[in-house]
Every structure is written in structure tokens, then in C-alpha cells.
Amino acid sequence: MILMQQNIEYMIGSMEETVHAKPLPVFDRNVIELLDDVSKEILKIRNVREFEDLVSIAFWIRKASLIKMKQQYETKDRLGYGLMFHITPSNIPVQFLYSLVVSLLAGNANIIRMSQKEFEQGRIICEALRKSLEKYPSMLPYVCLLRYGHDKEITDELSLKCDGRIVWGGDATISKIRESPLSARAFELTFADRFSLCIINGQKYLEAPSDTKEKLAHGFYTDTFFSDQNACNSPRMVVWIGEKESCRNAAEIFWNLEKEVVEQKYALEQISGVNKLLQECTIAIEMDAKRDRKNSYGNYVNVVNVGEVSPNISDCKGNGGLFFQAFVENVRDIIKCVQKDWQTLSYYGVCTTEILCAIRETGVKGIDRIVPIGQSMPPSLQWEGIDFIYSLSRHIHVL
Amino acid sequence: MNNKEKYRKVFQETFEISGEQIDNAEYTVTAGWDSVGHMTLVAALEDEFDIMMDTDDIIDFSSFEVGKQILKKYDVLIDE
Numbered sequence: 001m002i003l004m005q006q007n008i009e010y011m012i013g014s015m016e017e018t019v020h021a022k023p024l025p026v027f028d029r030n031v032i033e034l035l036d037d038v039s040k041e042i043l044k045i046r047n048v049r050e051f052e053d054l055v056s057i058a059f060w061i062r063k064a065s066l067i068k069m070k071q072q073y074e075t076k077d078r079l080g081y082g083l084m085f086h087i088t089p090s091n092i093p094v095q096f097l098y099s100l101v102v103s104l105l106a107g108n109a110n111i112i113r114m115s116q117k118e119f120e121q122g123r124i125i126c127e128a129l130r131k132s133l134e135k136y137p138s139m140l141p142y143v144c145l146l147r148y149g150h151d152k153e154i155t156d157e158l159s160l161k162c163d164g165r166i167v168w169g170g171d172a173t174i175s176k177i178r179e180s181p182l183s184a185r186a187f188e189l190t191f192a193d194r195f196s197l198c199i200i201n202g203q204k205y206l207e208a209p210s211d212t213k214e215k216l217a218h219g220f221y222t223d224t225f226f227s228d229q230n231a232c233n234s235p236r237m238v239v240w241i242g243e244k245e246s247c248r249n250a251a252e253i254f255w256n257l258e259k260e261v262v263e264q265k266y267a268l269e270q271i272s273g274v275n276k277l278l279q280e281c282t283i284a285i286e287m288d289a290k291r292d293r294k295n296s297y298g299n300y301v302n303v304v305n306v307g308e309v310s311p312n313i314s315d316c317k318g319n320g321g322l323f324f325q326a327f328v329e330n331v332r333d334i335i336k337c338v339q340k341d342w343q344t345l346s347y348y349g350v351c352t353t354e355i356l357c358a359i360r361e362t363g364v365k366g367i368d369r370i371v372p373i374g375q376s377m378p379p380s381l382q383w384e385g386i387d388f389i390y391s392l393s394r395h396i397h398v399l
Numbered sequence: 400m401n402n403k404e405k406y407r408k409v410f411q412e413t414f415e416i417s418g419e420q421i422d423n424a425e426y427t428v429t430a431g432w433d434s435v436g437h438m439t440l441v442a443a444l445e446d447e448f449d450i451m452m453d454t455d456d457i458i459d460f461s462s463f464e465v466g467k468q469i470l471k472k473y474d475v476l477i478d479e
Contacts, residue, residue, distance in 0.1 A: 043442050052435050059438040064451030 007151050011114065011126050012133070013144035019161055021109035021141035023080035026393050027070040031104045034136045036063035041128035053094045054121045060379045061101055069105075069381060073389055077396045080107025084392065085162035087177055090115035095168055097125050098379055100143065103166070105381070106392035109142045111158055116147060155180040162186055164392065169193055169232070189391065191384065194232035194343035195314035198223070198373060199239045199334060202247030204349025205254065216348055217257040219374015223346060225262055225321065233344035233369065237324040239309060239334050241350065247327050251303075259297035262321065309337050332358045342366035343384070346373045402448075406470075406477045409443045410463060424463040448475045 008015075024031065042048060042058035049055065059065070084103045088096035096114050103110050114122065126145065133140050148154050159165060159180040167177050170193040182188060198220070205213070224234050238254075240247035296302055300321050309326045328334055331350060335358035345355065345367050352370055359367060368384055381388050400408070410421045414431045426432050432440070441457050444450075444466075450473040452460075460466050467477040 039442065040446060043439055049431070049435050049439065055435050055438050059442055062442050062445065064445055067451060068454075 007148050008154065009147040011145040011147065012129055013140060015111060015144060015146070015158075017141040018109050018111050018144040019083060021083070023082050023109075024107040024142075026073065026075050026078045026080070026107050026389055027066070027105055028107060030136060030139055031107075031142075032063060032066045032070075034132055034139045035061040035066060035101060035104070037132040037135060038125075038128050039063075041131050042124060045124060045128075048124065051093075051121050051124070053092075054124060057094050057097055057101075057379055066105070077398055078107070078393050079396065080109075080393050082108060082163035083161065084108045084110050085158045085165045086110060086112040087165070087167045087173065088112060088114055089168040089170075089173075090117040092168075093119035093121035094125065096122070096145070099166055099168065100145075102381060102388035103392050104142060106389050108164070108392060109144075111144045111146065111162070113155075113158075114145055114147050116149070152180065159186075164188065167191065189386065191232075193341060195339070195341050196233045196235050196344035196346070197237040197239060197334075197342070198235035198346045198348075199241060199331070199350055200250065200254070200347070200373075201349030202240045202242040202250040205250040206246055208349075213253065213257055216373050217254070217261045219372075220258060221261045221265060222374050224323075225265065235323075235344070235346055237306075237326065238303075240325070240327045241331060241334075242329070244327055251325065255297050255301055255303055259301045262300040309334050314339055314341055331355055332362070335359055335364060336362045338362070338364035338366040340365040344369040344371065346371050346375070348373050401478060402475060403478050405447050406444075406467070409440065409447050413440045413443055422463060426461045444470075448473065450475060 039058045039062040042054060048058070080103075086096070086099045086103070088099055096112050100110055100112055129143060129145075133143060155177060159177075159182050162182070163186050165177070165182060165186065165188045167174050167188065167190045169191050174190045174192055178188075205216075208216075220235075238251075240251055301323070302321060303323050303325050305325050305327075309328060331354050335355065338359070343366070347355070347370065355370055407421050410424055411417055414420075414424065414429055414436065416424065416429065420429070423429075424432065426437060429436075437457075437460075441452060441460065445452060448470065450470075452469075452473070456469050456472065460469055470477060
């Protein structure tokens with residue numbers, strides 16, 4: 001243990017204190033007070049407005065919101081399991097706070113391994129947590145944020161000590177973490193790689209008024225560039241439905257509008273441009289795709305047409321403005337390709353009933369969310385079919 | 400500080416506006432009053448007046464004037 005400690009960077013708290021913290025009732029009063037204070041600390045900051053994800057989660061953890069959530073749960077005789085060990089991803093800056101919040105509300109103490117990647121949002125959150133924990137010292141043992149490199153021994157130790165392990169993707173991380181066994185009574189929740197896409201009815205898009213087209217361009221930006229397409233629910237592919245000529249015209253308008261929005265808002269890092277080209281070439285070779293020069297919209301938006309929507313399309317994963325595109329005649333042509341790892345389908349001009357019917361008829365196992373383009377996703381205690389309060393707490397059955 | 404002053408202060412601090420800009424403040428019209436600004440405003444009002452607003456009221460809170468009517472539901476009277 002002493003050797004390992006030297007390799008650990010603590011942002012908040014300590015392992016020793018946290019492993020001994022007692023389980024709390026779900027929606028414990030002190031947890032609510034603490035989170036409300038964290039909310040206030042975050043929202044106090046002058047430039048916090050720049051980080052919509054941060055404002056959104058801070059708004060979600062304010063007292064009014066937490067009390068309302070509590071009212072929706074059966075909380076009697078329900079306690080946390082004890083200690084949760086979280087492995088949080090490098091792609092979503094506020095994910096570690098989300099994971100901490102759901103687990104605290106479920107009554108658990110938490111050791112959270114943060115990614116090595118630094119984010120301004122991460123810094124702001126840690127600072128807010130520190131300030132709030134000073135005011136609520138009884139909550140100190142329940143929050144331990146740490147970082148360490150590739151040190152399997154540490155992961156082994158924490159995995160054996162915890163009552164539950166929560167791993168936020170991708171598939172490779174999950175495999176690696178699973179090399180560290182859990183104790184017999186501990187459980188694990190994992191959130192693996194997902195694939196998301198966007199489907200648009202070409203004709204309906206063409207008929208839409210120009211302010212609708214503008215709104216869609218901004219909405220699509222929020223869904224994609226804002227998180228650099230790293231969010232599992234960011235569309236990596238756009239599929240046009242309908243008559244081919246209309247769809248091609250619609251696509252041209254759509255990508256040009258998108259290019260304008262992106263030029264206003266997005267800072268393309270040098271490296272992203274190079275990676276994009278590499279990704280394109282690799283995928284193009286694999287997918288027999290055509291990199292149509294006409295579909296290059298500056299260096300920010302690059303669109304690669306793929307011949308058909310095949311089941312292994314989820315191998316196409318681009319970032320920083322690389323999108324794949326396909327043209328199909330009807331909704332079913334896409335739905336029949338859905339795989340288990342497909343998560344979000346964002347849409348415009350398509351009837352959701354038709355999508356749902358196609359999903360039921362084809363019996364495909366993927367797609368958890370069907371949402372309009374640009375639908376902002378407020379945080380929730382439920383995700384991918386899991387309710388965190390019920391999953392991370394235990395109910396004591398009393399006769 | 401009375402309620403009217405507190406109410407104006409929240410708008411002033413949230414959107415960095417003053418005087419008539421406050422009286423005319425409106426969602427998507429006033430600079431900074433977008434969805435992010437809206438969340439900041441609601442959180443600040445709840446804190447200032449120690450209230451917890453319903454989702455419907457949060458959605459309906461579209462301007463400085465409309466807000467006064469909504470706050471009445473929470474026994475917060477913004478005197479004129």
C-alpha cells in the first residue's frame with residue numbers, strides 16, 4: 001500500500017478515510033445540502049457560462065431539483081451498498097461529477113479514478129467540491145478523487161475493496177479493468193462503446209423554412225462538434241431518406257450550413273486535421289467508400305459517402321468533424337442494420353412511430369434513444385436502461 | 400433590501416444589465432439570456448428568495464415582467 005501511494009495523485013480526499021465510510025440512506029439530507037452547495041459554487045464562477053455541460057449539471061444538482069427527484073423514489077429502508085469505485089472516461093469532462101452525484105444520492109462513499117486528461121471543467125468542479133466539503137466536513141469521507149497511471153496493482157486493490165465498480169467505457173478500458181477481479185459480493189456496471197447516427201428525410205428538409213434549417217445546423221453542432229463527437233450519443237453518420245436527387249440536394253445545403261456554424265464556433269486543433277485524414281483513408285479502404293472531393297467543406301467538415309449501410313458501419317468512428325453519409329430509400333433500410341451497440345438515433349422529418357415499428361418488426365437489439373436533432377440532454381438518474389438510485393442502493397426487507 | 404431590489408439585483412448580476420434593460424429583459428432577446436443564462440437565472444432566483452420552482456414555472460419564466468407573476472405563486476411579492 002505504501003509503495004502504491006506514491007503513484008497516486010489525490011485531487012480530493014484519501015483512500016483510507018473513504019474505505020471506512022458508512023453507507024447512507026438514499027437522498028440523505030447532508031448529501032443534498034452538499035450538492036446544492038457545489039451547485040452554487042460552480043454557478044458563482046464568472047466564466048462558467050462558457051461550459052454549457054457544467055452549467056447544466058450544476059443546475060441539475062441544485063436543491064430544488066434534487067428534492068423533486070427524491071419525491072419520485074421509494075426511499076424507505078433503502079441504503080447505499082458502501083463503497084463505489086468509479087473509472088471515468090477521458091472524453092466527457094463532467095462525467096466524473098455525474099457518476100459521483102448518482103452514487104452519493106444512492107448512499108455510497110466513492111473513490112473516483114479520473115482520467116489523466118486535464119479539462120477546465122474538471123478543475124472548476126474539483127475546486128467547487130473542495131470549497132463545499134470544507135463547509136460539510138462530515139461528507140469528506142464520501143468523496144475521494146484520484147489519478148494514477150497504468151498501475152494494475154492499484155486497480156486490483158481498489159477493485160477488491162469496493163462493493164461496486166462503475167466503468168465508463170470504451171470497450172478496451174472495460175476489458176482491461178476486468179482483469180482486476182472484484183470480491184464475490186461486489187457488482188459491476190459498465191458503459192461500453194456506443195454508436196449513434198442521424199437520419200433525415202431529404203424532401204422534408206428541403207421544404208423546411210430557412211430558420212428551421214438554421215436551427216438544425218446549430219442543433220447538429222451541439223450534438224457533435226461541441227463534444228468533438230466523443231459523446232456516445234454524438235452522431236457519426238448521417239443517413240438521408242428518400243428520393244436520391246432530393247437527398248443529395250438536401251445534403252449539400254445541410255453541410256454548407258453546418259460549415260458556417262462550425263466556422264463560427266469550433267477551434268480545430270492542428271492534430272485533429274491530420275487524424276481525420278488518417279481515419280478517413282483507413283475507413284475508406286475498409287468500407288469501399290468514396291471520398292468525394294465535393295463533400296469537403298473547408299477543413300472543419302468532412303463527409304465520406306459509404307456505399308451502403310451495412311451492419312459493421314459502427315466500425316466507422318470519426319472525430320473532429322468527420323462524418324459518414326449514406327442514402328437510403330426508407331427507414332427500414334437503416335433499422336434492419338441496427339446492432340446492439342447502436343445507441344441514439346437523432347432525426348428530422350421522420351415519423352418516430354415508423355422508426356419504433358421498424359425496430360419492433362426487425363427485432364434489432366440496439367437503439368435506446370430516439371430524439372430530434374439538437375435535443376439537449378438534461379442529466380437524469382436513468383441512463384441506458386439503468387436507474388442509478390435503485391441499482392446502486394440496497395433495500396432492507398423488513399417483516 | 401426589499402424584494403424588488405433583490406429581484407433587480409439578480410437580473411443585473413446574471414446578465415450584466417442595468418436600468419431599463421432590466422425592465423425589458425426577455426428570454427432569447429436579452430444578450431446572455433439563452434438556455435445557459437436561463438439556468439443561471441433560475442438558480443440565482445431560487446437562492447435569493449429561498450424557493451424551489453416547479454418545472455412548468457421554470458419553462459414559463461420568459462421575461463422580467465412575467466417572472467413577477469410567477470414568483471407570486473411562491474409568496475414572493477415584487478413590489479412596484
